[in-house]
Amino acid sequence: MTNAPKLSDQLCFAAYSFTHALNRAYRPLLEPLGLTYPQYLVMLVLWEADGQTVKEIGERLKLDSGTLTPLLKRLETIGYVSRRRGKADERQVIVHLTDDGRSLSDKAAGIPVELGCAMGAELGEIADLRERLLAMRDRLGETGCAIGEAEG
Amino acid sequence: MTNAPKLSDQLCFAAYSFTHALNRAYRPLLEPLGLTYPQYLVMLVLWEADGQTVKEIGERLKLDSGTLTPLLKRLETIGYVSRRRGKADERQVIVHLTDDGRSLSDKAAGIPVELGCAMGAELGEIADLRERLLAMRDRLGETGCAIGEAEG
DNA sequence: CGAAATTTAATTGCGCGCAATTAATATGGG
DNA sequence: CCCATATTAATTGCGCGCAATTAAATTTCG
Numbered sequence: 480m481t482n483a484p485k486l487s488d489q490l491c492f493a494a495y496s497f498t499h500a501l502n503r504a505y506r507p508l509l510e511p512l513g514l515t516y517p518q519y520l521v522m523l524v525l526w527e528a529d530g531q532t533v534k535e536i537g538e539r540l541k542l543d544s545g546t547l548t549p550l551l552k553r554l555e556t557i558g559y560v561s562r563r564r565g566k567a568d569e570r571q572v573i574v575h576l577t578d579d580g581r582s583l584s585d586k587a588a589g590i591p592v593e594l595g596c597a598m599g600a601e602l603g604e605i606a607d608l609r610e611r612l613l614a615m616r617d618r619l620g621e622t623g624c625a626i627g628e629a630e631g
Numbered sequence: 632m633t634n635a636p637k638l639s640d641q642l643c644f645a646a647y648s649f650t651h652a653l654n655r656a657y658r659p660l661l662e663p664l665g666l667t668y669p670q671y672l673v674m675l676v677l678w679e680a681d682g683q684t685v686k687e688i689g690e691r692l693k694l695d696s697g698t699l700t701p702l703l704k705r706l707e708t709i710g711y712v713s714r715r716r717g718k719a720d721e722r723q724v725i726v727h728l729t730d731d732g733r734s735l736s737d738k739a740a741g742i743p744v745e746l747g748c749a750m751g752a753e754l755g756e757i758a759d760l761r762e763r764l765l766a767m768r769d770r771l772g773e774t775g776c777a778i779g780e781a782e783g
Numbered sequence: 784c785g786a787a788a789t790t791t792a793a794t795t796g797c798g799c800g801c802a803a804t805t806a807a808t809a810t811g812g813g
Numbered sequence: 814c815c816c817a818t819a820t821t822a823a824t825t826g827c828g829c830g831c832a833a834t835t836a837a838a839t840t841t842c843g
Contacts, residue, residue, distance in 0.1 A: 483678035483736035484743045486691065490757045491653050491746065492672060493764040496693050498650040499830075500768040501643050506831090517799060520644060526635035533822065539638070541648050544822050546800050553798085570808045570821040584635035591636045594643065599770045605642045608763060611756070612645040616652040618751045651800075658801090669829060685792065696792050698830050705828085722791040722838045789840070795833085803825085810819070 494612070504597055508590050512583060513557055517542075517550060519587070522559065525576050526584045532571045559583060646764070656749055660742050664735060665709055669694075669702060671739070674711065677728050678736045684723045711735060 486492055505516045514522065517540075524539050525531065531539075533547050540547075551574060554560045559580035565571035595605065638644055657668045666674065669692075676691050677683065683691075685699050692699075703726060706712045711732035717723035747757065 482740045484675055484739060486672065486675040486679060488761075489675075489743065490750075490761045490764075491657070491668075492675075492692075493761040493768070494646060494650050494653060495668075495672070497764040497768040497771075498646050499693060500771040501646060504771045505643070515798065516643075516647075520638065520647070523636055523638040523641075523644075527638060540644075541651060543801065545802080548823055550799075568809070572822065587636060588634045591641065597771055598642075598767045600767060604763070608760070609640075609642045609645040611760060612642075612649040615750045615752060616645070616649040619649075619652040619656045619749055667828065695831065697832080700793055702829075720839070724792065794835070805824070808821080
């Protein structure tokens with residue numbers, strides 16, 4: 480019993496439960512747009528650059544086609560994107576915003592403001608946290624190591 | 632387009648993708664134990680205090696019975712826990728470790744070490760990040776606010 | 784005491800996330 | 814040119830998370 484890892488020590492659990500809390504906080508804000516949080520992330524990617532392939536979207540969000548294909552089909556069904564095979568390379572599926580999808584960005588503009596407020600954190604702290612989480616994420620993707628000392 | 636939120640600005644996405652990276656990092660470590668990451672979290676809770684109700688476990692992990700009931704049934708099937716209705720209050724289901732479940736903590740002892748190493752972060756930084764994420768999580772659970780300025 | 788309100792788990796339905804497999808297209812070497 | 818290999822999406826299967834509902838036991842209060 481004494482050698483068991485402690486929940487309270489774990490950064491992992493903190494990140495896990497913070498993420499779920501964020502998801503819950505986003506839900507009522509995204510519900511009027513008809514989007515889930517992962518769908519919102521895809522829209523963010525497309526608002527930055529329209530006409531990306533499934534693979535490109537996946538690289539940006541670290542998601543694979545098993546997740547993206549059904550998600551994109553739902554976005555297509557509700558009329559925010561179109562999916563077309565690429566002309567040059569027919570393996571690719573290129574995702575374009577519809578007019579509805581493009582204009583949705585106006586309605587979404589206030590969301591980060593509301594969320595940042597709900598978190599009750601300074602802009603600087605938010606940016607700092609973000610950088611550190613992304614850095615750790617990228618380090619986790621690498622080979623790993625043999626022995627160390629820290630809590631998971 | 633210019634008013635659309637930017638993915639790169641978002642703490643939310645950083646936390647989201649960090650959590651998924653953690654999940655992927657845990658998988659090969661937990662696979663020999665026969666556990667998923669959420670199942671591992673439940674085991675952590677039980678290693679700290681055996682014989683908790685579903686509600687107590689849920690409060691600790693911020694999960695509801697819709698998630699926990701099937702998860703606990705799987706843990707019961709593989710033989711790590713038992714589930715029994717409480718004698719005093721038959722609404723409750725009390726979860727106990729089996730001998731196998733208890734002794735599993737030895738095999739799990741090295742996991743936080745490996746993870747901490749894979750993240751390549753100092754102990755102090757990890758503790759600091761953890762506190763900040765939990766504090767923000769708890770703030771998100773509260774009422775929210777009207778107007779503010781920060782990125783979600 | 785007894786009906787209403789509350790608490791506790793279980794159930795249902797849906798959308799991720801991801802591993803593994805499949806199918807179709809493109810590329811490169813002999 | 815043709816076959817082996819790569820790449821790209823789609824599909825399948827499973828385990829979360831969570832909202833909403835249901836069912837059963839308990840508590841509260843008139």
